Amino acid sequence: MEKEADVSERILMCGNEALAEAAVLAGCDAYFGYPITPQNEISAYMAWRMPEEGRVFIQSESELAAINMVFGAAATGKRAMTSSSSPGISLMQEGLSYLAGAELPAVVVNVMRGGPGLGNIAPSQADYFQATRGGGHGDYRTIVLGPASVQEMADCMFLAFDLADQYRMTVMILADGVLGQMMEPVLLERGCQRELPAKDWALTGNKGRPQNIVRSLWLADGALEALNNKLSARYREIQKNEVLCEEYRMDDAEIVTVAYGVAARIVRSAVDRARDEGIPAGLIRPITLWPFPSEQISRAAERFPVFLTVEMSAGQMVEDVQLAVAGKAPVLLYGRPGGGIPTVDEILEKIRQLTIHSGQR
Amino acid sequence: MQVMAQGSAKTVFRRTDVLKDCPTHYCPGCGHGIAHRLVAEVIDELGIQDRTIGIAPVGCAVLMYNYLDVDMIEVAHGRAPAVATGMKRTNPDKIIFSYQGDGDLAAIGTAEIIHAAHRAERITVVFINNAVFGMTGGQMAPTTVLGQVTTTTPAGRQSDGQGFPLQISEILALLPGAVYVERCALSSVPRIQQTKAAIKHAFQLQIEGAKGLSLVEVLSPCPTYWRMSPSDAMKWIESHMSKAFPIGRLKG
Numbered sequence: 001m002e003k004e005a006d007v008s009e010r011i012l013m014c015g016n017e018a019l020a021e022a023a024v025l026a027g028c029d030a031y032f033g034y035p036i037t038p039q040n041e042i043s044a045y046m047a048w049r050m051p052e053e054g055r056v057f058i059q060s061e062s063e064l065a066a067i068n069m070v071f072g073a074a075a076t077g078k079r080a081m082t083s084s085s086s087p088g089i090s091l092m093q094e095g096l097s098y099l100a101g102a103e104l105p106a107v108v109v110n111v112m113r114g115g116p117g118l119g120n121i122a123p124s125q126a127d128y129f130q131a132t133r134g135g136g137h138g139d140y141r142t143i144v145l146g147p148a149s150v151q152e153m154a155d156c157m158f159l160a161f162d163l164a165d166q167y168r169m170t171v172m173i174l175a176d177g178v179l180g181q182m183m184e185p186v187l188l189e190r191g192c193q194r195e196l197p198a199k200d201w202a203l204t205g206n207k208g209r210p211q212n213i214v215r216s217l218w219l220a221d222g223a224l225e226a227l228n229n230k231l232s233a234r235y236r237e238i239q240k241n242e243v244l245c246e247e248y249r250m251d252d253a254e255i256v257t258v259a260y261g262v263a264a265r266i267v268r269s270a271v272d273r274a275r276d277e278g279i280p281a282g283l284i285r286p287i288t289l290w291p292f293p294s295e296q297i298s299r300a301a302e303r304f305p306v307f308l309t310v311e312m313s314a315g316q317m318v319e320d321v322q323l324a325v326a327g328k329a330p331v332l333l334y335g336r337p338g339g340g341i342p343t344v345d346e347i348l349e350k351i352r353q354l355t356i357h358s359g360q361r
Numbered sequence: 362m363q364v365m366a367q368g369s370a371k372t373v374f375r376r377t378d379v380l381k382d383c384p385t386h387y388c389p390g391c392g393h394g395i396a397h398r399l400v401a402e403v404i405d406e407l408g409i410q411d412r413t414i415g416i417a418p419v420g421c422a423v424l425m426y427n428y429l430d431v432d433m434i435e436v437a438h439g440r441a442p443a444v445a446t447g448m449k450r451t452n453p454d455k456i457i458f459s460y461q462g463d464g465d466l467a468a469i470g471t472a473e474i475i476h477a478a479h480r481a482e483r484i485t486v487v488f489i490n491n492a493v494f495g496m497t498g499g500q501m502a503p504t505t506v507l508g509q510v511t512t513t514t515p516a517g518r519q520s521d522g523q524g525f526p527l528q529i530s531e532i533l534a535l536l537p538g539a540v541y542v543e544r545c546a547l548s549s550v551p552r553i554q555q556t557k558a559a560i561k562h563a564f565q566l567q568i569e570g571a572k573g574l575s576l577v578e579v580l581s582p583c584p585t586y587w588r589m590s591p592s593d594a595m596k597w598i599e600s601h602m603s604k605a606f607p608i609g610r611l612k613g
Contacts, residue, residue: 030451056450060443061476068440068473072447075434076414076455080447098437203432203448205455207411213426214434 010185016041022157029078030056032069038177039111063088067095074104077202083109097136101216105164114339122339123177128316144289146260150184245293246285253282270347297324390591392581420462439470442477458485463504481538481573491583499586503527534612540573541613546580548598
C-alpha cells in the first residue's frame with residue numbers, strides 16, 4: 001500500500017490524526033464518538049475539522065449512542081464513522097450486529113488497548129477475535145483492516161469507506177496505541193476510486209418513489225435464512241476479491257513469520273537480522289484480517305516451512321494461521337499479552353530456535 | 362373506503378393516505394392503532410409525507426413501517442433517540458420522529474432520550490405509555506403503577522423494592538433542550554382529539570426549526586396485559602393511570 005511520492009508532499013502526523021484527516025478527505029459526513037484512551041486525538045481532530053467542512057461532529061453520551069448515531073446517519077446514505085478503543089468497542093457490539101442485519105455501510109476504528117476488563121492503556125492486539133469473528137450476536141462478518149504504519153492508517157481509511165459502501169457492511173480498522181500515537185511522514189491521497197453502487201435503499205423521504213424500509217427483523221418463515229444466505233454469498237465474494245497481504249523475503253523462506261500491525265514492523269526487523277545471519281526467514285503480513293489471507297499462507301505451507309506467529313496477545317490470529325496451514329507444517333506462537341510489546345531481540349531468538357525444527361543449522 | 366351517494370352526501374371519514382390499507386397485528390382494544398392513525402393524519406395534514414423519516418422501536422410497534430407509508434427504520438431497543446440524532450444532524454431538512462414504548466424509552470433507552478433532549482436535538486418523539494411490556498408478555502415496566510399486577514409483579518407492584526412509576530416526561534421537561542413536553546391519553550374522544558393536537562404541535566415545532574426536542578407522552582390501553590375488556594381499559598386510564606401520570610402540558 002506504500003505510495004511513491006515527492007518527499008515534499010509528505011507531512012508529519014501521528015497515526016490517529018492521519019486517520020482522521022483521511023476520513024475527512026474520503027468524504028466522511030459525520031463522526032460520532034465517546035472519549036477513551038488511546039484514541040482521543042481522533043475526536044479532538046474531528047471536533048474542529050468536521051465543522052470546518054460544514055459536517056457533523058458529535059461527542060455522544062456513550063459508545064452505545066455513538067454507534068447508533070452512525071446507524072442513523074448511515075441509513076440516510078451518509079458516510080458515517082466512529083472510533084473507540086477496546087472497552088468502548090465492546091459496548092458497540094449491539095450496534096455492529098444491527099448494522100450487519102440492516103446491511104448498512106459504516107466505518108469503525110478500534111485503537112486497541114490491553115484487556116480484558118478495563119485492562120490498561122498500553123498497545124495491544126487482543127481484540128482480534130472480537131473484530132474478525134463478529135463480536136455481536138448473529139451470523140455476520142465485518143471487514144477488518146490492520147494498518148502497520150501512519151501511511152497505512154490513512155490508506156486504510158480511504159479504502160474502508162469504499163469497501164463499506166460497495167458491500168453495505170461495517171469495515172473496522174484495527175489499530176493499536178503505538179500506531180495511533182507514533183508520528184511518521186504521510187501522503188494524504190486517495191488511491192484508485194472504486195465504482196460504487198447507488199444508495200437507492202437510503203432513507204431520504206419517499207418523494208417520487210415507494211417507501212424505503214431499513215430493518216433487521218425478519219419474522220416470516222425462511223426470511224431470515226434467506227438474508228443470512230445473501231450475506232454469506234457477499235462474504236464469499238469479499239474473501240475472493242478483497243484479500244490484502246504483504247509477503248516479505250518469502251521466496252526461499254523456511255521460517256515463515258506471520259504478524260500484522262505494529263507487531264509486523266518489529267518482526268520485519270527480526271527477519272532482516274535473521275537473514276543477515278543466513279537464516280532463511282520471511283514474513284507474511286495480513287493487511288486484511290478478515291478476509292484473512294488463508295490462500296497465501298496455505299501456498300507457503302506447501303514448502304513445509306515452520307510458521308511463527310507473533311502477536312501482542314495471548315494467541316488469537318495464530319488460530320487462523322493454523323486453519324490455513326491445515327496441519328501441513330508446524331505453527332508456533334510468540335505472544336505478548338497485556339500490553340507487552342515484543343522486541344526484535346526476542347523474536348530473533350525465537351527464529352534462531354526454530355532453525356532446529358526447520359533443519360537449518 | 363369512501364361512501365358516495367346521490368345528492369348532498371359527502372365523505373365524513375376516510376383512511377388517511379399516510380396509513381396503508383391493511384389490517385394491523387395489534388390486539389383488540391390496543392391503543393397503537395389509534396396512535397398510528399393520529400401520527401399518519403398529522404403527517405398528511407402537514408404535507409410532510411415525502412420528507413419524513415420514522416423510527417420504529419423494539420416493542421409491539423416494531424412493525425410500524427408496515428402501516429405508515431413513509432421511509433422508516435427499525436432500531437435496537439431504546440436507541441431510537443441516538444439514531445434520530447444521527448439522521449437529523451446529517452439531514453436537517455428532513456422531519457425525523459421516533460415512536461417508542463415505555464420499556465423502550467423509559468427503561469433501556471433512558472440515557473438516549475435524556476441526552477437527546479440534553480443536546481436539544483430537533484426531533485419529535487411519540488412516547489406510548491401503556492404501563493407494561495407488551496410484546497414480551499406483560500412484564501413490569503418502569504411506568505407500571507403501584508399495585509398493578511404483571512407477570513413479574515404477581516402480587517402487584519410494590520414501591521419497596523420495585524420502585525415508583527417513573528415520570529420520565531416530568532424529568533425531560535426539566536431539561537432546557539426539551540422545548541415541548543405534553544402528556545395526553547387515548548381514553549375518550551376528546552382525549553384523542555387533544556392527543557392529535559399535541560402530536561401535530563410537536564411536528565410543527567420541528568418543521569418551524571424549534572431549537573430542541575418535542576415529546577408527546579400518550580397514555581394508551583393494553584387490555585390484553587391489563588387483563589381487562591377494552592372498555593374497562595379505557596376507564597382504567599382515567600381512574601388509575603392518570604393519577605400516577607397527570608395529563609396536561611408540562612413544558613412549552
